[in-house]
Amino acid sequence: xxxxxxxxxxxxxxxxxxxxxxxxxxxxxxxxxxxxxxxxxxxxxxxxxxxxxxxxxxxxxxxxxxxxxxxxxxxxxxxxxxxxxxxxxxxxxxxxxxxxxxxxxxxxxxxxxxxxxxxxxxxxxxxxxxxxxxxxxxxxxxxxxxxxxxxxxxxxxxxxxxxxxxxxxxxxxxxxxxxxxxxxxxxxxxxxxxxxxxxxxxxxxxxxxxxxxxxxxxxxxxxxxxxxxxxxxxxxxxxxxxxxxxxx
Numbered sequence: 001x002x003x004x005x006x007x008x009x010x011x012x013x014x015x016x017x018x019x020x021x022x023x024x025x026x027x028x029x030x031x032x033x034x035x036x037x038x039x040x041x042x043x044x045x046x047x048x049x050x051x052x053x054x055x056x057x058x059x060x061x062x063x064x065x066x067x068x069x070x071x072x073x074x075x076x077x078x079x080x081x082x083x084x085x086x087x088x089x090x091x092x093x094x095x096x097x098x099x100x101x102x103x104x105x106x107x108x109x110x111x112x113x114x115x116x117x118x119x120x121x122x123x124x125x126x127x128x129x130x131x132x133x134x135x136x137x138x139x140x141x142x143x144x145x146x147x148x149x150x151x152x153x154x155x156x157x158x159x160x161x162x163x164x165x166x167x168x169x170x171x172x173x174x175x176x177x178x179x180x181x182x183x184x185x186x187x188x189x190x191x192x193x194x195x196x197x198x199x200x201x202x203x204x205x206x207x208x209x210x211x212x213x214x215x216x217x218x219x220x221x222x223x224x225x226x227x228x229x230x231x232x233x234x235x236x237x238x239x240x241x242x243x244x245x246x247x248x
Contacts, residue, residue, distance in 0.1 A: 099201030
């Protein structure tokens with residue numbers, strides 16, 4: 001008796017399931033838009049060169065350096081080779097410093113140029129350092145910087161201990177549209193006032209550039225990766241955006 005009841009219930013359930021399956025057949029439609037939207041990410045590529053075919057920062061022969069000696073003039077070109085606007089940070093990186101050579105080596109001459117894709121300019125050329133002190137229209141600040149140095153010139157130590165642009169000690173900043181460039185021309189020298197305590201000293205100098213998107217989060221993130229760049233880099237965003245507006 002029990003067995004028959006169980007069998008009957010099973011039969012009823014199967015029939016019920018079949019009835020449901022046969023009763024409900026919904027009309028459906030699956031349209032597809034005629035337009036396809038392809039998302040292509042932009043590129044962020046900051047090029048760094050000396051104006052030639054390499055990325056060298058070539059100051060020439062700097063061995064047997066003595067007070068009064070000068071390097072060759074080295075040129076750095078920071079160019080936006082991508083498709084997105086970028087903000088950049090640049091600084092002289094010193095390593096292997098012995099006998100306080102960064103106090104004896106100074107910036108003899110420095111000039112900034114702002115180039116558009118057709119080699120024209122989008123900002124006035126600024127020859128901001130000449131003979132180790134401030135020069136040009138905006139030279140007053142750099143004259144003050146030289147005056148604060150024990151040797152009366154803008155030594156690499158004085159330069160790297162000053163936060164003029166708010167981005168970190170010794171850090172320069174800029175912003176570039178695709179195809180636009182920033183050109184920095186620099187000459188270094190050993191101060192005439194450097195005495196015998198600097199004999200046999202050494203120092204390696206190169207120039208480092210870090211670039212990212214013009215977004216507050218991106219700028220702050222870059223700052224978190226590099227101790228030279230302050231972690232409040234997003235505070236500079238308004239200034240960088242103003243630089244972009246000039247690039248027409």
